[in-house]
Amino acid sequence: MSELTAENAMMEITSDTYRYAGFWMRFWAYIMDLIVVASINGILLTPFKFINDGEVIEMGFWTLTGIIASIMFYLYFLLMTKKFGQTLGKMIMGIKVIREDGEKLTWNDLLFREVIGRFIHRVFSFLAVLYIVVAFTKEKQGIHDMIGNTRVVFVD
Known part of the structure; x- marks a missing residue:
C-alpha cells in the first residue's frame, strides 16, 4: 500500500511541475507547422510540374505528388519531434512534447502520436473536431x- 501511495505522490509532483499547453497555443504552432510543410512540399514537388508534360501522375486512387506530400507531412512531425521534442511551430510557441512518465520519447510513442493519431484526424476529417x-x-x-x-508542455 505504501508503494502505491508513493507512486501517486510522485505522479502528483510530476504533473504539478509542468505547465500544459492549451488549445490555442497548440493550434497556432500547428498552423505554423502546416506552413513549413507546405513550403517544403512546394520545393520538393515543383519539379513534377515539368515531368510528363505537366500531367498528374496517377497511382490508382492517389497521385504521386499526393503520396509524396503525405509522406513529407508525417515525416516532418515524426522526425522533428523525435530529434528535438518539438516541431518548428512548437519551438516558436515555446512548447514541446513529453512522455507522460517524463522519460525520453521513443519511436513507439511518436509513431502512435504523430502517425496513427494524426492519420485518424486527417483521414476521417469529421474527427478533426x-x-x-x-x-x-x-x-x-x-x-x-x-x-x-x-x-505538450511549456518549455521553461
Missing part, C-alpha cells in the same frame, strides 16, 4: 496525445 478535446482535459491532451501517452 476532436482536437477541441485539448481545451477540456485536465492535462490538455488531445486524442493523439492519449494514443501516444504524451503531453
